[in-house]
Amino acid sequence: METLERLLLGHPFFTDLDPAIGRILVGCARNLRFAPGEFLFRENEPANEFFLVREGNVALELHVPGRPPLVIGTLGAGEIVGASWLVPPYRWNFDARAVAATRAFGIDAACLRDKCEADHHLGYEMMKRLLPVMVGRMQAARQQLLDVYGHPGT
Amino acid sequence: MPEPRTQPSVLLGARVLLPRPALQDLIDALAACGFEVIGPRARDGAIVYDRLRRIEELPAGWTDRQDGGTYGLERRSDAALFGYAVGPHSWKQFLHPPQERLWRARRREDGFAIEPEPAPPSRLAFIGVRACELHAIAIQDRVFMGGAHKDTGYEARRRGAFVVAVNCGTAGGTCFCASMETGPRAEAGFDLALTELIGGTRHDFLMEAGSEAGAALLAGLPTRPAGAADIAAAEAVVARTAASMGRTMDTVGLKSLLQDHPEHPRWDEVASRCLACANCTMVCPTCFCTTVTDHTDLAGQEAERVRHWDSCFTADFSYIHGGSVRSSTKSRYRQWMTHKLAHWIDQFGTSGCVGCGRCITWCPVGIDITAEAAAIRADPAAHGTKRGTSHGNP
Amino acid sequence: MNASVAPDPMLPQPWRVQAVRRETADVVSLDLVPLAGAPMPFKPGQFNMLYAFGIGEVPVSLSGDPADASRFVHTVRAVGAVSGAIAAATPGTVLGLRGPFGSAWPVAAAAGHDILIIAGGLGLAPLRPAIYHVLANSERFGRIAVLYGSRGPAELLFHDELARWRGRLDMEVEITVDHADPSWHGRVGVVPGLIDKVAFDPKNTVALVCGPEVMIRFTVAGLRAAGVADDHVHVSMERNMKCAVGLCGHCQFGPDFVCKDGAVLAYDRIAARLAAREI
Ligand SMILES: Cc1cc2nc3c(=O)[nH]c(=O)nc-3n(C[C@H](O)[C@H](O)[C@H](O)COP(=O)(O)OP(=O)(O)OC[C@H]3O[C@@H](n4cnc5c(N)ncnc54)[C@H](O)[C@@H]3O)c2cc1C
Numbered sequence A: 001m002e003t004l005e006r007l008l009l010g011h012p013f014f015t016d017l018d019p020a021i022g023r024i025l026v027g028c029a030r031n032l033r034f035a036p037g038e039f040l041f042r043e044n045e046p047a048n049e050f051f052l053v054r055e056g057n058v059a060l061e062l063h064v065p066g067r068p069p070l071v072i073g074t075l076g077a078g079e080i081v082g083a084s085w086l087v088p089p090y091r092w093n094f095d096a097r098a099v100a101a102t103r104a105f106g107i108d109a110a111c112l113r114d115k116c117e118a119d120h121h122l123g124y125e126m127m128k129r130l131l132p133v134m135v136g137r138m139q140a141a142r143q144q145l146l147d148v149y150g151h152p153g154t
Numbered sequence B: 001m002p003e004p005r006t007q008p009s010v011l012l013g014a015r016v017l018l019p020r021p022a023l024q025d026l027i028d029a030l031a032a033c034g035f036e037v038i039g040p041r042a043r044d045g046a047i048v049y050d051r052l053r054r055i056e057e058l059p060a061g062w063t064d065r066q067d068g069g070t071y072g073l074e075r076r077s078d079a080a081l082f083g084y085a086v087g088p089h090s091w092k093q094f095l096h097p098p099q100e101r102l103w104r105a106r107r108r109e110d111g112f113a114i115e116p117e118p119a120p121p122s123r124l125a126f127i128g129v130r131a132c133e134l135h136a137i138a139i140q141d142r143v144f145m146g147g148a149h150k151d152t153g154y155e156a157r158r159r160g161a162f163v164v165a166v167n168c169g170t171a172g173g174t175c176f177c178a179s180m181e182t183g184p185r186a187e188a189g190f191d192l193a194l195t196e197l198i199g200g201t202r203h204d205f206l207m208e209a210g211s212e213a214g215a216a217l218l219a220g221l222p223t224r225p226a227g228a229a230d231i232a233a234a235e236a237v238v239a240r241t242a243a244s245m246g247r248t249m250d251t252v253g254l255k256s257l258l259q260d261h262p263e264h265p266r267w268d269e270v271a272s273r274c275l276a277c278a279n280c281t282m283v284c285p286t287c288f289c290t291t292v293t294d295h296t297d298l299a300g301q302e303a304e305r306v307r308h309w310d311s312c313f314t315a316d317f318s319y320i321h322g323g324s325v326r327s328s329t330k331s332r333y334r335q336w337m338t339h340k341l342a343h344w345i346d347q348f349g350t351s352g353c354v355g356c357g358r359c360i361t362w363c364p365v366g367i368d369i370t371a372e373a374a375a376i377r378a379d380p381a382a383h384g385t386k387r388g389t390s391h392g393n394p
Numbered sequence C: 001m002n003a004s005v006a007p008d009p010m011l012p013q014p015w016r017v018q019a020v021r022r023e024t025a026d027v028v029s030l031d032l033v034p035l036a037g038a039p040m041p042f043k044p045g046q047f048n049m050l051y052a053f054g055i056g057e058v059p060v061s062l063s064g065d066p067a068d069a070s071r072f073v074h075t076v077r078a079v080g081a082v083s084g085a086i087a088a089a090t091p092g093t094v095l096g097l098r099g100p101f102g103s104a105w106p107v108a109a110a111a112g113h114d115i116l117i118i119a120g121g122l123g124l125a126p127l128r129p130a131i132y133h134v135l136a137n138s139e140r141f142g143r144i145a146v147l148y149g150s151r152g153p154a155e156l157l158f159h160d161e162l163a164r165w166r167g168r169l170d171m172e173v174e175i176t177v178d179h180a181d182p183s184w185h186g187r188v189g190v191v192p193g194l195i196d197k198v199a200f201d202p203k204n205t206v207a208l209v210c211g212p213e214v215m216i217r218f219t220v221a222g223l224r225a226a227g228v229a230d231d232h233v234h235v236s237m238e239r240n241m242k243c244a245v246g247l248c249g250h251c252q253f254g255p256d257f258v259c260k261d262g263a264v265l266a267y268d269r270i271a272a273r274l275a276a277r278e279i
């Protein structure tokens, strides 16, 4: 447990986290490995765990009938995979597939939600870390929507 | 230019009197030097600039009445030859023609060869150039000849031109050269300047040479010395004109006023009236923008490139694949006025407006650049986009 | 003889297409040599006006090595009549050429700094001469990184070179695409997302950015967030151009003429204009 705590708090997502909060959080975490091609989660499954990537590469995919799946983003070391665990109905909207051998921490969503509910200080810490990531993702998604390199008018 | 001979410097800057009929000698002398003489003519209800051979062709006894969106010729009580302000034409059309072939290309065995356009055949003499127009020419000189790359056609025409200026005896209803410090007196940039002295039985021109070429030409004309009273009379003419400007423009801080307020609500307001017809840019003596068109013959063996006046009011002007950068009328009017009065100063060290009033007169809906500038000045901090209104308690 | 010395800046000179390389479905690179004389020197970031006989003339950046004095290289995407005609050129085709025009990437001033070269889409073409220069003089720079994004894997330019650059030890190369299918093993995401993937000292970094205007705006926001000062960021602007020498008025962007004051402009100079609409 001691090493897991040290490793977990070494992840960029937890930079400068109060060690007291870290000790609480570690109870929700586990260490995971994914082989290339293995799914971290699939669309519509319950979103009961999210992931902090330590190394490797994960593709977020959307499947479209009659076409190869569309990769809408890739996430690598230091990044967080999954947001649907934050908001009801707690189900994944995409598939997440490891495209390289990937190591990640899995954080039990229900466990973390309960801890946030119980300890608003912890909850606020989590919000300050999650919100910038989410806003950044939203902005990136908007930029992709713009299709800036496309041929306007065609 | 005429070759300076017989001690012309004696006359440089000196004032002499030229009697009205001797203006014909001036025209003839210019023609004899090989100039194509161009001057004001009354035609189709307006003062225009065209080929001038006889002084009878000048608009004797005519004046103009100008206001926002209106222009009309009226009879004067005298027979003054230059008793009007500027009309829809400017000298721009001669120095920077509305349409000009830049070059021709011919296919050859090894590709094609480009043939430059031959230099303009004739030299031009302009008679009746107003102070604001001298400034407009000086401004276009900076645009076309002041940078690293020069417009060779403009340069050839300009270097060959002979300029006879006229000190204005009448301010138009839309004139504001006094505010722009570009008139009504011709200070520089001419070969000869004249002030029309008319009244009672007298009808003379007080002449002043602004160049050796002008002095040389003047030396050959039947002039007589001017007295202190003649010079005072000429001063009075210009002073009267300066005091009767139809419009004024407050230029203090105008550059930053416009550059700092691109979202002022006045831009939306003026855009609701502006037809984006481009008239203002066509009549403006400083607007210089052009586009080019490429043509080939049917066999595809010969090609040419022709340059035309263009306007920042058109949609194509700012087109980059996919659409126009400036698609709204608001943005185009803002470009026009901000370029004229502000960006021009960054680009060329001078305002792009000489206060000639043409854009006001020839705007079909009478949009007035002086009024637009004043409106922004009146409330610079007004918000362009509505930022919400506080209602107190809900 | 210097092929560019024409008394009239509006007169094109004939140049022959020596070789054509297909880069993507609608982009080709052309090697051009003058019918008379030799190519003149150019600076990274400059452009030429290319003329297709009887059809028209458009601005196209130089995309070759500024140290190679034997030819001009241009990388052209067929989007309309003129660019389509130029992109359809075959070896032997003669095009008209005027130039080089415009400002340059400040590669000399960037010496001693970390350098971030950030391209979106076709924007890699005008930056390639800067990359060549920086790599040829890599000892003069701190860390060197190229960040490049395109719409999809099929639209990436200069594959072989990107692969070679990725193999170098004196630079980092990060590539991303907006969309891909699972056969793509690289990154999917937008260019600003690459900024934190490479090492640089924000206090001592010069960034050169070229791409669609929207991409430039988001990228500069990312650079600001990373702590790079506005006056260390340089961008290349695109505006309608008819003359390229400051005479036709078309390229005006506020007080600047993009053709002669740009196309490369310091970001701090244009930040307010870039954020405003329809300037
Ligand atoms: C400084 C600069 C560098 C450029 N470098 C490259 C390059 O390396 N490779 C490349 O493929 N393209 C480049 N472009 C864009 C290229 O000039 C346009 O794609 C081209 O003008 C489109 O012309 P068209 O006639 O094929 O298309 P149309 O869409 O039919 O355009 C009609 C006309 O509008 C004008 N126009 C349209 N788009 C542009 C534009 N983006 N920029 C300026 N004028 C435009 C041109 O006068 C053109 O002839 C550059 C543009 C600029 C300003």
Ligand code: SF4
Residues within 6 Å of the ligand: B280, B283, B284, B285, B286, B340, B352, B353, B354, B355, B356, B357, B358, B359, B360, B369
């Ligand atoms: S902007 Fe109007 S008043 Fe000023 S020089 Fe042009 S036409 Fe004359």
Ligand code: SF4
Residues within 6 Å of the ligand: B281, B286, B287, B288, B289, B310, B311, B312, B313, B335, B336, B337, B339, B340, C249, C252
């Ligand atoms: S106001 Fe418009 S048409 Fe006139 S010079 Fe400026 S950009 Fe050109």
Ligand code: FES
Residues within 6 Å of the ligand: C240, C241, C242, C243, C244, C245, C246, C247, C248, C249, C250, C251, C252, C257, C258, C259, C260
């Ligand atoms: S392209 Fe003509 S002024 Fe810049």
